[in-house]
Amino acid sequence: MVLITSDGKGDKMDWRTIYADKICTPEEAVGHIKSGDRVVVAHACGEPTVLTDAMVACAEKYGFKDVEIVHMVAMGKAGYCAPEMSEHFRHNALFLGGSTKAAIAEGRGDFTPVFFSEVPDLLRNKLHPNVALLQVSEPDEHGYCSYGISCDYTKPAAEAADIRIAQINPKMPRVLGDNFIHIDDLDVIVEAATDLIQLAPPKIGDVQKKIGENIASLVNDGDCLQLGIGAIPDAVLLFLKEKKDLGIHSEMFSDGVVELIDAGVITNKCKQIDNGKCVATFLMGTDRLYDYANDNPAVELKPVDIVNDPYVIRQNDNVVSINSCVEVDLMGQVCSESVGLQQISGVGGQVDFVRGANMSKGGRTIMAMPSTAAKGTISKIVPFLTHGAAVTTSRCDVGYVVTEHGIAQLKGNTLKERARQLIAIADPSFRDGLIEEFESRFHCAYEA
Numbered sequence: 001m002v003l004i005t006s007d008g009k010g011d012k013m014d015w016r017t018i019y020a021d022k023i024c025t026p027e028e029a030v031g032h033i034k035s036g037d038r039v040v041v042a043h044a045c046g047e048p049t050v051l052t053d054a055m056v057a058c059a060e061k062y063g064f065k066d067v068e069i070v071h072m073v074a075m076g077k078a079g080y081c082a083p084e085m086s087e088h089f090r091h092n093a094l095f096l097g098g099s100t101k102a103a104i105a106e107g108r109g110d111f112t113p114v115f116f117s118e119v120p121d122l123l124r125n126k127l128h129p130n131v132a133l134l135q136v137s138e139p140d141e142h143g144y145c146s147y148g149i150s151c152d153y154t155k156p157a158a159e160a161a162d163i164r165i166a167q168i169n170p171k172m173p174r175v176l177g178d179n180f181i182h183i184d185d186l187d188v189i190v191e192a193a194t195d196l197i198q199l200a201p202p203k204i205g206d207v208q209k210k211i212g213e214n215i216a217s218l219v220n221d222g223d224c225l226q227l228g229i230g231a232i233p234d235a236v237l238l239f240l241k242e243k244k245d246l247g248i249h250s251e252m253f254s255d256g257v258v259e260l261i262d263a264g265v266i267t268n269k270c271k272q273i274d275n276g277k278c279v280a281t282f283l284m285g286t287d288r289l290y291d292y293a294n295d296n297p298a299v300e301l302k303p304v305d306i307v308n309d310p311y312v313i314r315q316n317d318n319v320v321s322i323n324s325c326v327e328v329d330l331m332g333q334v335c336s337e338s339v340g341l342q343q344i345s346g347v348g349g350q351v352d353f354v355r356g357a358n359m360s361k362g363g364r365t366i367m368a369m370p371s372t373a374a375k376g377t378i379s380k381i382v383p384f385l386t387h388g389a390a391v392t393t394s395r396c397d398v399g400y401v402v403t404e405h406g407i408a409q410l411k412g413n414t415l416k417e418r419a420r421q422l423i424a425i426a427d428p429s430f431r432d433g434l435i436e437e438f439e440s441r442f443h444c445a446y447e448a
Contacts, residue, residue: 015143015183022189026054027061029165029188035065037130040123040157044073044252045197045284046150048135048167050190055133056080059088068092070127072119072153072346074100075197075284081109092127094119095346104343113390116251116281116349117308120156132161136181137172143183148172149196149283149290151179151301152251163187171196175283175293177300199284201255202231204238207370210404212236215322215366218400218407219243222270224316224360226250226353227257228323229284232368236322240265247271248278249316251308251349254285258292273315274300281307308349313356314363321357321365323350325392327380330419330437332395332410334367341388354397365399365411371427379430381422383437401425416442424448 030051033039039055042048056079058064069080070092078099080089083106091109093100095116103109114122123129134154136145145168147154158164158181165188166181183189204212212235219225219240224247227233237256240246247268248257257278260266268276277297281304283289293299306312313319325336326344337345357363369380381403385391401408401422408421416438423434423446435446 015139019139019183019189022186023191024188026050026190026192027058029190030055030058031062032163032165032188033062033064033067033131035063035067038068038070038127039131039133040129040161041069041071041074041133042135042147042154043071043150043152044075044282045199046135046148046154046282047074047076047197048133049076049197050167050192050194051133051165052076053079056085059085064088066090070094070129071100073097075199083108093346095348096343097345101344111343111346113347115308115347115352116152116304117310117352118305119153120303120305123153123157124160129157129161131163131165132158134158134164134166135169135172136166137174138168138170139183140174144180145183145186146172146174146176147179147181147301148175149293151177152281152304155179155181155303156305158185166190167192167194169193169196173290173294175299175301176295176297177279178302178306179300196290198286199229199254200286202234204231204235207404208232208235209238211368211370211402213239214402214404214407215368216240218364218366219246219320220318221245223247223318223320224249224271226319226321226357227253229254230324232324233322245269247316248280249274249307249313249319250280251304251353252280252282252284253278254283255289258289268298270318271316273312279307304349308352310352310356310359313353314359317360318362319357319360320363321353323353323367325367325369327382327385327389328367328369328401328422329382329385330422330434330441331415332398332401332418332422333385333391334393334398335385335389336392338388338390340386347392351393351397354393358397358399365397366402367393367398367400368402371403371405371425372430376427376429379427379434381426381430381434383434416444420446
């Protein structure tokens with residue numbers, strides 16, 4: 001907005017002057033959504049729950065029809081996925097979570113496969129947002145709000161959207177990096193001090209501890225880590241306390257990283273880019289993590305098409321990419337997102353970091369999983385991927401596979417040697433069947 005002064009020159013109006021004119025209630029704010037709109041919701045723990053709840057509550061009032069909700073990890077209620085909302089909303093999931101899986105499985109929503117690094121381009125060119133629902137920090141003295149704990153695709157979505165509706169939350173930390181939007185660029189503001197969504201640390205059992213210990217043996221002093229989310233990545237952190245000068249360049253990190261920073265294990269001193277800084281594209285954890293990240297120059301969030309770009313990742317040496325998966329076949333093909341034809345999550349950033357780590361000087365890629373599922377009744381190392389399962393990471397990309405029974409090194413090995421090593425780390429109760437397949441496939445006796 002420009003204020004024309006008496007000398008005819010245009011001066012940018014002070015943001016405080018226009019701020020008040022943009023404030024409204026949540027119900028008024030979601031009234032800017034129109035039937036047929038595509039609405040992109042801020043990601044994960046950065047979801048503006050005041051706005052998404054109001055959107056669902058006002059569906060009848062505003063007569064919403066065929067509103068497409070584009071979202072990745074939904075950590076809120078995802079009320080737009082409820083069966084009774086099907087005439088109002090249809091979810092287009094870029095990654096499935098616990099609150100959205102049923103809608104896709106039952107045909108009330110859709111899933112779009114996409115690498116996390118390519119989501120911003122998808123939003124700019126294919127899935128143009130009519131409306132972006134955001135949650136940001138309070139403005140600083142210059143009128144800039146931080147996207148807080150979720151920069152990822154949220155910032156690119158806001159930049160591409162026709163209308164930007166923001167919950168301004170004083171509880172949202174001011175996280176630094178390429179992670180800001182000016183008040184001038186927000187169309188509608190809702191002031192609401194709500195608690196941020198938190199992800200409690202997972203329970204780590206004996207199996208996860210053993211997997212973590214095995215993975216930690218592949219990590220060296222000075223390595224730059226990419227960690228996923230869940231019990232296995234957190235278990236890895238338990239066994240890194242004797243390491244030195246580790247770095248973080250990861251699509252996300254959680255509370256366990258803060259513990260290793262406090263212990264002096266993570267220093268980011270050896271990084272070739274962003275030296276001295278933990279770099280990610282979003283955060284998921286508790287107040288401990290959010291408080292640590294608040295206004296901390298040692299933490300930077302950037303859009304996902306920067307953080308997850310394999311070309312950017314490769315610029316750090318010794319990148320170690322640690323990811324979990326659903327199953328691995330005897331060739332080393334990895335499924336990380338479906339159980340047969342049933343989609344349960346998404347590609348996310350796994351392939352982005354696998355490829356970036358493989359291009360990094362001294363880099364390593366690790367796929368980690370318990371050897372069994374369903375209380376020990378199903379092997380996760382299989383002769384063939386389950387019928388209909390997606391190949392998330394190709395056999396040419398995988399470096400190591402880790403279970404509680406050991407480590408299989410795949411890269412550079414023949415199909416026969418890959419199968420041999422994978423059988424050795426499978427659960428003992430399933431090895432006979434895998435050996436039978438090995439001997440049939442390779443026309444030779446299996447030798448451990």
